[in-house]
Amino acid sequence: MDNFEFKFDRIVGSKVQFEVDDLDAFKKELRKGHLKFNASPADHNMISNAQRKKIYALFRDISDYTGYEEQEVKNRLKLQFSYNTGYGNFSLSNCTKELATQFIRFVIEFCFRYDIPFDSKVMENTIDAERRVFLCLVHRQCTVCGSRQGLQINHEDTVGMGNNRNHIDHRNHRLEMLCFKHHSEFHNIGAKAFADKYHFHGIKLSDKSILSLKLMSQKQMDEFDEEYKRQKELNRNG
Numbered sequence: 062m063d064n065f066e067f068k069f070d071r072i073v074g075s076k077v078q079f080e081v082d083d084l085d086a087f088k089k090e091l092r093k094g095h096l097k098f099n100a101s102p103a104d105h106n107m108i109s110n111a112q113r114k115k116i117y118a119l120f121r122d123i124s125d126y127t128g129y130e131e132q133e134v135k136n137r138l139k140l141q142f143s144y145n146t147g148y149g150n151f152s153l154s155n156c157t158k159e160l161a162t163q164f165i166r167f168v169i170e171f172c173f174r175y176d177i178p179f180d181s182k183v184m185e186n187t188i189d190a191e192r193r194v195f196l197c198l199v200h201r202q203c204t205v206c207g208s209r210q211g212l213q214i215n216h217e218d219t220v221g222m223g224n225n226r227n228h229i230d231h232r233n234h235r236l237e238m239l240c241f242k243h244h245s246e247f248h249n250i251g252a253k254a255f256a257d258k259y260h261f262h263g264i265k266l267s268d269k270s271i272l273s274l275k276l277m278s279q280k281q282m283d284e285f286d287e288e289y290k291r292q293k294e295l296n297r298n299g
């Protein structure tokens with residue numbers, strides 16, 4: 062049987078409420094007729110059930126996509142991770158929570174790098190929103206749903222009506238990659254409601270990233286810089 066982690070929520074009268082780390086698995090136990098569970102203070106430093114579940118879900122997605130056996134995927138990724146980080150061999154049954162978090166991040170970045178589709182839910186509480194927005198921009202997938210179809214780069218700070226979309230200095234805007242559906246939603250419900258709903262904001266990219274994404278050429282950047290210089294001089298002389 063799986064071990065669950067319960068997080069104290071509140072006491073109501075003589076009843077105590079807990080949040081369980083893996084509700085679906087917990088319900089499964091209830092359906093099997095298990096109504097009593099042992100609880101003891103948790104060792105906060107150990108890998109949690111939810112973390113382990115995320116890791117195996119990723120292994121499965123990678124295995125489905127690449128055709129390698131799950132065990133093979135696991136062995137290779139663990140080896141690569143140990144090599145990159147300098148950690149020795151570790152076990153997913155009893156490593157620390159911190160190591161598990163780092164390993165999940167590593168596997169997610171691996172999926173982004175090799176364009177391997179995976180359930181984007183594994184990023185919750187693991188990859189911070191800003192990093193996720195960045196990875197989705199660089200590796201071209203929708204920040205909300207992970208889709209690779211009909212992608213558009215959204216400017217969170219709306220480009221005004223009068224502005225020519227072809228004449229935008231992307232360096233001044235917070236950007237995010239969205240599919241057609243979520244881009245439409247952004248404009249339908251507005252930037253604020255969108256950010257409240259999906260919990261991320263666009264990010265400003267470095268010049269280098271903008272160039273490598275081919276959002277702008279160096280020449281366009283130079284032209285904008287010239288324009289700003291002229292404007293500044295005009296203002297000074299005006």
Ligand SMILES: [Zn+2]
Pocket residue numbers: 203204205206207208239240241242243
């Ligand atoms: Zn989408």
